[in-house]
Amino acid sequence: MGILNKIFGTNETTSEDKKVIPWNQLQSLEQLNEIIEESKSIPVAVFKHSTRCGISRMVIKQFESNYTIEASQLKLYYLDLLNYRDISNEIGHKLQVMHQSPQLIVIKNTETVAHASHYEINSIDLEQFI
Template sequence: MPLAEWKEMKTLADWEDVLSQSESQPVFVFKHSTTCPISANAWKEFTAYLESEPREDVSYVMVKVIESRDVSNKIANDLGVKHESPQAIVVKDRKETWNRSHWDITQQSIREALS
């Protein structure tokens, strides 16, 4: 059972809510490709992090890049971060403060980014 909950973003309105939320607390955004084995591995790392003493003052969200491509593209455009997947991005005050992709998404890298 995860110690921290995460929410899936499916609409542009969901992303706007998350972006606004980043003004009051950090947001961890996970861009997930449901057809990619590297993304499956990064997803395991992300969920393992959530099950092992995650920061409680962070909001955790996920977007499926194929199913919600408009949301994924809007995230890239709004933050000025080149789209990759899997990709993990920390957002604070409507700006990207950290991002990693592919094999660089590990429990350890997430922990360091949020410390």
């Protein structure tokens, strides 16, 4: 049945299917200020994602498949660039990071401690900021 499952699919779930990424939505400018303040007590990462971009879609899938950090160790935020471009612009201004898409920005103690865009995102070792 192995070859048939590959051709027609299967209803079985794997441990990867059950993996839950602890995303928090970033949807307001006020929330951005709270996130920066929050970074005093827990490291924060903001993933800026363009839902229309194939590269962004590929990078976020790779990021999610490799993500292993517990929600209590790092707060992970997701920003939909198409719906919240004003927030992205404010992130660039407040954190002194030029806008890219996709982009990951790590904030600790109100400061940007790491940032990367495109395929470089997956080379950031987030565990070093915990």
